[in-house]
Amino acid sequence: MNATTAPRPAAALSPARALATAARVLRQLRHDPRTIALMIVVPCLMLVLLRYVFDGGPHTFDTLGASLLGIFPLITMFLVTSIATLRERTSGTLERLLALPLGKADLIAGYALAFGAFAVLQSVLATGLSVWLLGLDVMGSPWLLLLVALLDALLGTALGLFVSAFAASEFQAVQFMPAVIFPQLLLCGLFTPRSTMHPVLRAISDVLPMSYAVDAMTQLLHHRDPTTAFARDALIVTGCALLVLALGAATLRRRTP
Numbered sequence: 001m002n003a004t005t006a007p008r009p010a011a012a013l014s015p016a017r018a019l020a021t022a023a024r025v026l027r028q029l030r031h032d033p034r035t036i037a038l039m040i041v042v043p044c045l046m047l048v049l050l051r052y053v054f055d056g057g058p059h060t061f062d063t064l065g066a067s068l069l070g071i072f073p074l075i076t077m078f079l080v081t082s083i084a085t086l087r088e089r090t091s092g093t094l095e096r097l098l099a100l101p102l103g104k105a106d107l108i109a110g111y112a113l114a115f116g117a118f119a120v121l122q123s124v125l126a127t128g129l130s131v132w133l134l135g136l137d138v139m140g141s142p143w144l145l146l147l148v149a150l151l152d153a154l155l156g157t158a159l160g161l162f163v164s165a166f167a168a169s170e171f172q173a174v175q176f177m178p179a180v181i182f183p184q185l186l187l188c189g190l191f192t193p194r195s196t197m198h199p200v201l202r203a204i205s206d207v208l209p210m211s212y213a214v215d216a217m218t219q220l221l222h223h224r225d226p227t228t229a230f231a232r233d234a235l236i237v238t239g240c241a242l243l244v245l246a247l248g249a250a251t252l253r254r255r256t257p
Contacts, residue, residue, distance in 0.1 A: 013105040021110020026117065029084075039080050039118045043072040043126045051134040062137045066217040067190050069130055070149050073122050074156035074210065075181055081115050081160025082173040089164070108249040111161055112154075119153030140220030144230070148216045151237045155209055158244035165251040184210035189218070209240035 029035060050068060054061040127146040130136040138145060163180055167173040187197070187205035194205050205211045216233035223230070 013103065013109060017103070017106040018109035018113060021107055022113035022117075025084075025111060025114035029114070029118070035080055035084065036118075039076055040122055040125060043076055043122060044129050046072050047126060047130055047134060061134070062221065064190070065130055065134070065136045066138055066145070066221045067188075067214045069126055069136070069145065070152035070213045070217050071185065071188075071190070071210065073119065073126060073149055073153035074159075074213070075177075076122070077115060077119055077153045077156030078160040078163075078181060079174070079177065081111070081157045082164045082167065082176065083160075083170050084115075085111060085161055085164040086167050086170055086173045090169070104249045108161060108245055112157055112245055115157045115160075116154055119157060120150060123149040123153050138221050139224045140226070140230075144226060145217070145220055148213065148220070148234060148237070151234060151241065152210075152213045155213070155237055155241040155244070158241045158248065161248040162244045162251065165248065184208045187211065188214045190214055209237055212236040212240075 047065065047069065050065060051061050054064070123146055127142060127149050131138075131142045131145065159180060163176045164173060167176060183204075187194070187201055187208055188210040189205070194202055194211060197205065212233040216230055216237065219227050219230040219233065
């Protein structure tokens with residue numbers, strides 16, 4: 001191939017290419033009802049189940065439901081995104097796309113936009129269901145509750161994109177969940193306050209993004225107006241999502257060995 005026909009290198013990030021990638025991913029997801037159900041329906045079903053598990057203690061549902069409203073979307077988006085991205089690579093789709101004038105940043109941004117659109121829908125449905133149908137009682141604004149749920153879902157998307165680069169099969173992508181999600185789940189303060197943990201575990205929890213997602217939900221549970229701590233927690237979750245997306249773009253591979 002001579003110099004006149006060789007593809008030109010892609011720019012670092014092109015909004016047009018990212019949007020085109022997002023549109024392609026959304027068209028594919030439209031024909032995968034099981035994946036859509038996992039992203040949209042399962043978090044809502046888990047919240048309904050949780051509500052009636054604690055039917056005799058509504059205050060317990062208020063305490064746990066607010067935190068899990070952010071955790072459930074994070075987990076489901078992590079699973080779906082990691083598996084879907086790995087499937088693109090193992091099928092050779094990424095190899096063909098990266099042969100075009102399309103940069104890794106365009107691909108990661110496109111996937112993030114596509115799954116982010118589902119994250120918005122998922123968060124709206126789960127928050128509306130919890131607050132207006134299941135009776136979740138929080139002092140803060142439901143809109144701020146929605147914001148945190150959305151940030152958590154986007155963080156799960158970013159983590160899924162990142163770990164997909166290190167898995168060689170869909171089964172391995174699922175195996176990353178105990179390594180990436182479970183430690184955060186245990187140390188985020190959901191089961192016991194982080195202040196009562198062993199100092200080593202507390203130090204580890206301080207660098208895990210899920211800890212700040214739970215802290216943000218806790219702030220909304222006890223405070224009517226946004227606090228400085230809430231703003232800090234939301235910014236940390238946002239920063240972690242953006243950082244992980246950047247790492248995902250840096251580690252994205254064309255094919256699986």
